[in-house]
Amino acid sequence: MAALGVIHLAGGSNSSKLRFGPHVGLAYRLNEKTVLRGGYGISVDPYPFSRAMRDPYPVTIAQTINANNSYQSAGNFVTGLPGFDTVTPVINNGFAQLPLTAYTKTLPAGTYRRGYIESWNATIERMLPWDLNLAVSYVGSQGIRQTAYIEANAGQTPGLGAAGQPLYAAFRRNA
Numbered sequence: 001m002a003a004l005g006v007i008h009l010a011g012g013s014n015s016s017k018l019r020f021g022p023h024v025g026l027a028y029r030l031n032e033k034t035v036l037r038g039g040y041g042i043s044v045d046p047y048p049f050s051r052a053m054r055d056p057y058p059v060t061i062a063q064t065i066n067a068n069n070s071y072q073s074a075g076n077f078v079t080g081l082p083g084f085d086t087v088t089p090v091i092n093n094g095f096a097q098l099p100l101t102a103y104t105k106t107l108p109a110g111t112y113r114r115g116y117i118e119s120w121n122a123t124i125e126r127m128l129p130w131d132l133n134l135a136v137s138y139v140g141s142q143g144i145r146q147t148a149y150i151e152a153n154a155g156q157t158p159g160l161g162a163a164g165q166p167l168y169a170a171f172r173r174n175a
Contacts, residue, residue: 019044019114033127038120045115045146067161115145 023041030036067074123137153173155164167173 021116035125037123037125040120041118043117043119045117045143071159072161113145115143115147117141117143 021042021044023039025039026037028036065074119139119141121137121139123135125133125135128134153165153167155161156166157164162168165173
């Protein structure tokens with residue numbers, strides 16, 4: 001973590017360096033015509049971490065321009081869209097106050113625990129007459145702690161525009 005008065009380049013988050021993904025498989029010949037097979041494995045979530053969180057402040061600041069309600073445009077071709085807020089974020093005190101219409105992506109403070117995928121399978125193979133083979137399998141997988149975005153200021157009531165956003169009601173934040 002950074003000292004007071006400095007913006008931490010990782011946004012105050014760290015990631016685990018341990019990415020252990022064991023895999024194991026087993027095959028057992030039950031008799032001359034039947035084989036049982038099974039396997040289990042853990043894989044690190046292949047979604048590139050840099051893709052989801054490559055834009056934390058101060059690298060990227062985005063702006064959302066909302067109209068007064070859902071049935072009105074925020075601008076037009078004649079007047080153009082409103083410009084970026086005139087408030088410039090100050091970063092030399094260790095805190096970044098973004099303009100109320102600006103947003104950025106970030107992780108919670110602390111260590112980011114990357115997701116993983118568990119995979120398993122079981123198969124019975126049987127040799128049949130006329131050189132035919134029959135295989136019956138069960139295959140499964142599940143994702144744990146998958147990376148997802150959470151929209152903290154999603155509108156709650158259609159037609160209210162910014163007034164329907166929870167962070168707008170509490171802090172006048174429009175992004």
